[in-house]
Amino acid sequence: MYTALWTAALVACFRLASLADSTPACVIELECRECVPDHMPLVTSHSAHGGRVSAAHGDELRLACGGGALLAYPGRGAVRAVCEHGRYRVREDGQLRHLLELGCQEDVFEDVLHDVEHCGSPLQGRAYKTAASGAPRHLATLCYDAERAITRRAHAVAAPGDELHMAPHSDNFSPLTILGNFNHMFDANTRRDAEALFSDDVSANRRLRELLKHEDIALGDQSVTAGKLLAPHYFEDQNARVTEFASNKMVMWRSVAHGNWHHLQRDVAAALQSARRVNASLHVFAGTHGALGLRGRGGRARVALRAGGRFPAPRHAWAALVDPRGAGVALVVLNDPFVAVSEIKDAVFCESMCSSISWLRELRRNRNYETPLLGLTFCCSLQNFTDVVTELPKKIIPRLDQYSILTDLNLQESDPSRNTV
Incomplete structure (x- = not known):
């Protein structure tokens, strides 16, 4: 009898556990x-x-x-x-x-007008902010080219508190409402275009082919998509949602966006996570450079999703990691799967050091970073990079001439007196 009772009890327990699971x-x-x-x-x-x-x-x-x-x-x-x-x-x-x-009436994240150092006219300073968990926090800053509808430089940082170390500034320049901020960034037409172009790849590619159909350019199976300058994995927890703002997106060939740009961003994200684990400071800048042109019937035809060169595909997309203690590197992806061998010398504007950077694990795997279809990638010293890419001004990095190459992530806890980038 007791055996039967124990058996029944065990069966009941198993059933309860199964239901809980x-x-x-x-x-x-x-x-x-x-x-x-x-x-x-x-x-x-x-x-x-x-x-x-x-x-x-x-x-x-x-x-x-x-x-x-x-x-x-x-x-x-x-x-x-x-x-x-x-x-x-x-x-x-x-x-x-x-x-x-259980949604909110407004977005908990804001893309607002903001004073940004080294971001003068005609570029527009902007900041990604949130105030949903207390005092307002800055998550990233940008320099936006409103005339051409493309971001030239973005900046985020892994640091104690996960907040940008910004120069003294005032938020009073920002309109007071999210609608006001967004409308100030984009007029009504541009806002509608941005939402449509960056959310529907089919429509964007149909438009691109229409704009290029008289140029006698063979695109084959290539298509464009919305690449992100700052990757979601650069941010901790739910802050990754700021990367969905249209100002963080650019026109990029799909094979490049899902190829070496993706691998590069995974490596940069891992570096930022390493910095957070040891309470170190590590800045990431990302941006665009140049305008992509494809060989057509009448010469080079610019790749853009709107007439007049608006929403252009950049020729290069880049990310630069800066350790304020005096090391850094710039990683550059050529957004041109059609590049000819004879054009590579002009496109690669520094002596690449990718093979010597140990933390580029995803990018260096199988040496695919040398494949144009996936986005030919090269790695520059900050000094050589800023000689060419003015979107990252030399004066933004103090003591730039003393910087070494960030080949290893020998990160240490931050010294606030050195965190001046």
Whole structure:
């Protein structure tokens, strides 16, 4: 009898454990636009890993909209919700809601006008900011060419506190509303164009082929896509969402964007993560240089998604890592899978050092960085790079003539007196 009772108890326990294991968790896929609200709140109780926030059944999540308010709760900037079978039981009123019902009225991240050092007219200074978890924080700054609709330089940093060390500045120059900021960056037509061009590759490529159809240019299977200057993996946790701003995107050939530009960004992201682990400071600049032209019937035809050269494909995309203690390197990708052998000497404007940089693991694998189809890549000293690429001014890096090549990531904890980039 006792044996039968013990057996029944064990079976019941196993059944309960099985039910617990099968209870749906709450998984928020931040990179899935259809899976989250248009204005996703910050989850201040859990961290994101690999582009998702995971919470077990019964976990309480805190969702914050900062100065804004939740759509379902206009009087509240934050709510607490318990994960229940994949949905969310809101503590404040007991309602069981889908995540799509818990969006904010406005984006928790802002792309605002901002004073940016070494970003003078005609370029426009901008900053990516958030205030959803307390005081406003700067996540990145940019120099934007509003006339041509392309960012020339972006800047982010891995540092204690994960916040940009910016020169003294005032935020008063910014319009007071997100709508005002976005409209000031783009007039109505440009804003509509940016949203369409960078969200629909099929439409963008159809437009490009229409613009080039009289130039007798054979594109073959090549197509363009929206490349990102600052990669999501450069940022910690949910801050990666700022890379979705249109000002962070550029016209890039798909084989390049998913080839060496992707590998380069993975290596840069790993370097930034290494710096954060040891509480060191490491700056990353990224930008564009030149305008891509393809050989056509009447000479070089510029590649751009709008007439008049707006939304152009840059000839080069680049990222520069700067250790303020006196080391750095610039990594340059040629955004031209059609480049001829005779043109490579002109396109590669420094003696490449990629083979000697130990932390470029993804990029150096199988030596694909030498393949034009994937984006011919070369590595320059900061001195040689800034001789050519004026988008990164020499004066932005103090003591530039004393910098060595960042071949190894021998990072140490930051010395605030040296962090002056």
